[in-house]
Amino acid sequence: MPDFSFTRQERLKSRTLLSRLFKEGHSFVAYPIRVAWLELPASETFAPVQVVVSAPKRHFKTAVARNLLKRRIREAYRLHKHELYEKLAGRRVALMLMYLGKEELPFAEIEAGVLKMIRKWPEQSAEKQNEPS
RNA sequence: AACACGCACCGCUCUGCCGCCUUUCGGGGAGGAAAGUCCGGACAACGCAGAGCGCCGCACCACCUAACGGGUGGGGCCUGUUUCGGGCAACCGGGGCGGGUACAGAAAGGGUCACAGAAAAUUACCGCCUUCGUUUUGGCGGAGGUAAGGGUGAAAAUGUGCGGUAAGAGCGCACAGCCUCCCGGCGCAAUCCGGGACGCGGACAAACCUUGCGGGUUGAAAUGCCAUGUACACCUCGUCUUGCCCGGUUCGCCGGGCGACGCCUGCUGCUCGCGGGCGACACGAGGGGGGUAGGCAGCGCAAACGCCGGUCGGCGACGAUCGGCGUCAGAUAAAUGGCAGAGCCUCCCGGGCAACCGGGAGCGACAGAAUCCGGCUUACAGGUGCGUGUUUUUU
């Protein structure tokens, strides 16, 4: 039975880390989600991945709609994060999941987006791994 | 029964699995609007000798409330409808049932009132009247009086009648209307009713203003503490005085106190006024720059509040009291969710006299706490109760 919990240590809260993620991070799209990530040294974090989710006010004017989408993304991530952990093989990452769609999509489609993100991950991190540090 | 309106209330439920926040480890975990941020308070920091000016808000009366621009009751004004009375009619007056109302002062002062109109507030264009001059008896010109009549306009100098007059005029009188004041009566009061006196004054204060009342400023990114970290680096401005007293003295002066002068600064809008600091190689004030972007308290447990029921007072908002129950979210890139199933609701289709049955559709309205309360405003699928009105059916 994989660990489905989602504790406070797994959330990205530091404002400094967030601005570094925006400035230095890599990104790709796994519709309906835009993914931004940044590899971190192990000393800076406790959890393998610190994640933050976001839904833009531009397309969803009420707080209710934004909260709902963020909850669905977070839920999909919670249920499949162990698959991402396997791909990472011990490295630490700061991760941002931004909702990209223009209307509210049901949970099943958002879950598919998260799975796509995990599928697309190895190529990106393999490249990174081959680079001499 | 259906529909419409008004008021009040509710505003999906349950089970399983996987999760989240909080916790005293038992448990607890979004709303009627949590929203808009339109008002009022609590709370906090700073300020507070005093006076004047300014600024902002409120504005019929009484009451409720911690307070309010909120609420309740009452009054005035405007308005719809109906009925009764008067009238040829237009319309006027009384009553019933509603609806609206930011409703102090225009008789303190200035200001504005487009176009039209003679005139928009000490009004003479036409007209009317008196008189003078001139002339060809019509007429023309001058001086003056006059607001009864006249087109206009949103608004025209209170209306009708009689008297009066050269013609007229509230110029006088009668009745009516309005304003201010006084007296009497119901009422706490606004106000209403009756009587009397002075008077006749267009509108606009949701433009300036006046009067009365209230308001210190800033707001949880307030504020206090801990940790981390950095730069008395930079710029601008000011100050190099002076009288008296005391002490010391190498007789040059030095130190201290009080005052004057100058500068800076505070009294968070300004002035007076009052206070604080400094006066020389350092000090003061201001600007600007750098660092931190973490945590704790504030933060929801109290002589308090809420809910339910009863009693009492009040027309009512509400208050007093008794009993029972409860402690009711505290996150911080920000918890309160996801999936599955069942029920409920609404709509559509089919069947049935009907209750209802079967199938399908609806990510099930508006919407997410951010210091906390009391209001206001705005959004809202559907449902429940009460009241009123209309229509149909039955008795």
Place this chain on the structure above:
RNA sequence: UGGCCCGUGGUGUAACGGUAGCACAGCAGAUUUUGGUUCUGUUUGUCAGGGUUCGAAUCCUUGCGGGCCAA
């Protein structure tokens, strides 16, 4: 969270409470072989609702939208 400010054609901007202008753009026509330039004509607007007023872009109020400032 708290406070402050602003909404006028497609764009930028005017208008003591009294007929909503101006410039550019758009459209049509003229000039030109054509296009441009130039000239003439013309369409489109006071963010929305309510109130005060004879009359509202202007005053008041409620909502909507946008912007700014604060450890």
